[in-house]
Amino acid sequence: MNDILQIKHLSKTYGGTGGAAATHALDDVSFAVRCGEFVSVMGPSGSGKTTLLNILAGLDTPTHGEILLDGQSYAGLDGEQLAAFRRSQLGFIFQDYNLLDTLTLGENVALPLLLDKRDPALRVQQTLALLGIETLADRFPYQASGGQQQRAAVARAIVHDPSLVLADEPTGNLDSASAKLLLQQFAVLNQQMRVTILMVTHDPQAASYADRVIFIKDGQLSTMLERGLQPSRAFFTSILDTLSTLEEG
Secondary structure, eight states: OOEEEEEEEEEEEEEOSTTOOEEEEEEEEEEEEETTOEEEEEOOTTSSHHHHHHHHTTSSOOSEEEEEETTEESTTOOHHHHHHHHHHHEEEEOTTOOOOTTSOHHHHHHHHHHHTTOOOHHHHHHHHHHTTOGGGTTOOGGGSOHHHHHHHHHHHHHTTOOSEEEEESTTTTSOHHHHHHHHHHHHHHHHHHOOOEEEEOSOHHHHTTSSEEEEEETTEEEEEEEOTTOOHHHHHHHHHHHHHHHHHO
């Protein structure tokens, strides 16, 4: 299976000028994500997870290293080119949904298509149906539950068929029932639609839905776990054991 995302020797340093101490948020991180793979990234607070996500999202630039998404390097893209690249190649799911309050759920989902001057009608309806919220298209975000808003955010992230979906703590604001439903839908999107997902999470239960978990500590790639043929419960236990080891170290 081809790699859709390649991260090569990625480093990010803040400070270090004018006598200030340098902070190494990321230090020589390298890994790849295969097309159609579901990967979780975990690590303690301050480990570099958010910095990694911001760089992958094109919101920050690395000090050293290279990122290739579907063979395209981020390097050398000017502001307009990077915006177009992010719009076409990436989908984003945020902890706090980031829906526009003045637009209906359907209109929020349509935004990526409208920005690319594509007719959204059929694709939006299909995507809402895939997430089980087709009857809510005309509701505004305040008229929907947190779980429904997050599913609308997922629909917006995948409606334009991006190469990669980046999810930042997507279950963080959800109750346990809504979180479980969302993760089950992530699994369906990944397994049946071959949506490639990279999810940053602190929740081992959420991480256990992934094919692979990457652990980052002190800005460095610490270890990885592959689900393989493990049952969900066994993979969850392996994740807990690895987190415990990282915290002890």
